[in-house]
Amino acid sequence: MKKIFGRPRSMTDKPFHYCPGCGHGIVHRLIGEVIDELGIQDRTIGVPPVGCAVIMYHYFNIDMTEAAHGRTPAVATGIKRVHPDKVVFTYQGDGDLAAIGTGEIIHAANRGERITTIFVNNTVYGMTGGQMAPTTLLSQKTTTTPLGRDARLIGYPIKISEMLAITDGSIYIERVAVNKPANIIKAKKAIKKAFQVQLEDKGFSMVEVLSQCPVNLAMTPQKAAEWIDNTLIKTYPLGVIKDKSG
């Protein structure tokens, strides 16, 4: 019988540790499929974040290194400048990239670092137990915004992709979601494109992935997926934000 579906070669057979309904497993798999399809497994180097995805190196058959919280783009910069012929990607959550690491990501993008960033935005700190993220929506309840995020006290949801798009060094930025099959297919296309921009040595590329964290959003997996469609994309609309790759 002909095998038509299986695990990407660039991934291991270790089961994910993620909670039921979490988007990380889907995003990991998409990255694995893209690495396979581009044939770059033996020259890809990944830098996972601090947070829920910190041990993602267990799930990939590629060279990887940890980085301190938020410093992922700086570590990736060091690697890429030593190995300009390798494919270097970072994987960051909303706390990692949009709070403690804002400086690193803005300047990596602005330098036009030839790296690809996968930015997983689920509007909440998962690993530390559901605190507010810079991307948390107005009125959204978290353990540190128990009455809902109040703009007067703590400001507004930060739109990182739009911010990075105004840097001249960024080439391709798209926002996608992994809450339903149609969006997942689009997400994979975007991730592939982002890697291709790097392979063509054009500059910084990033895909922001709206993802679900049912546990910390206090929703069922299905409700969390629906919440992305009904609520989250009103603040973070999907689609290409910048494409200068052509």
Next chain:
Amino acid sequence: MTEKVLMSGNGAVGEAAIQAGCRHYFGYPITPQNELTAYMAERLGELGGVFIQSESELAAINMVFGASAAGARAMTSSSSPGISLKQEGISYIAGAELPCVIVNVMRAGPGLGDITPSQADYFQAVKGGGHGDYRLITIGPASVQELYDWTARAFYLADKYRNPVMILGDGFLGQMMEPLEIRKIKELKLPPKTWALTGAKGRRANIIRTLMLKVGELEEHNKKIQNKYRRIEKELVEYEAVLTDDAEIILVAYGMCARICKESVFLLRKEGIKAGLIRPITLWPYPSAIIRKISNNVRYVLTVEMSAGQMVEDVKLAVLGRCPVYFYGRMGGGVPTSEEIVNRIKELEVQRHKGTKKKE
């Protein structure tokens, strides 16, 4: 043939790094080490290396982390407040056992302080500085030539032990100019960096990590790096001894302070006071053994530092009560003169003379 030039301490560090094969420098400007950053920009530009003026010290040290993880000889430099910012990354680099060279051209603190020379980052350099149990190999050169020689050797030591090495200078040393011999660097052969991230072509994937969640795993890792530190303590201690054979009084000082103390020793000898000097060159590992040995034969030890007294604690630990340990220090950019040190010794002599009389 060796080339002889007139060069600043900061420039000497830069040239030594280039000669040692460092082609990746990441840094952020801060006085009094800016000449080094500029030197690296110029030389790495000529050589087609990588120079990045990062957006912050945090980014710089983490770029070093990445470059080192990728297998390159990487360096960063800064001065005291900037080194404080780098401590996060230094802890990660030490935890991941990555080799690199970090230069601290110390200035006076705490806080923004002043741009004048100081030795007040000793604790931070030799006791850890960042979080967790770790050590930096720390070198305290005392001349432009030593800055050159030790920076070059630092890259070798970093690779040999897979450990960050800190060159601990000060604003005086960094900015003064002295004749320098650009010596050819000879190194023993090092094993290939099979652990480096180069893309997993034809081998299993390499993972560099400091997170160890399995029960007991982190303790084992810590034991392993502590064993490495014990090995470094056995293999690497270096110091200079000046007129210690017949000395009755020993000065202990490092870096610029030691140069000033050397002059004091000669002045004291002229007056018939048998003084000598121990100058630790490696500040970690510390030359405790020689200080301990000598403390059996001298009346007392005087430690001199440009700080409120930091290294003096290591001197006391080495002496362990065998003889009194006194301290003379200047802070906040104050630099002791050889006369001040001589006067301090004379004071101590008078005090001790009185003390002896009372006992009688």
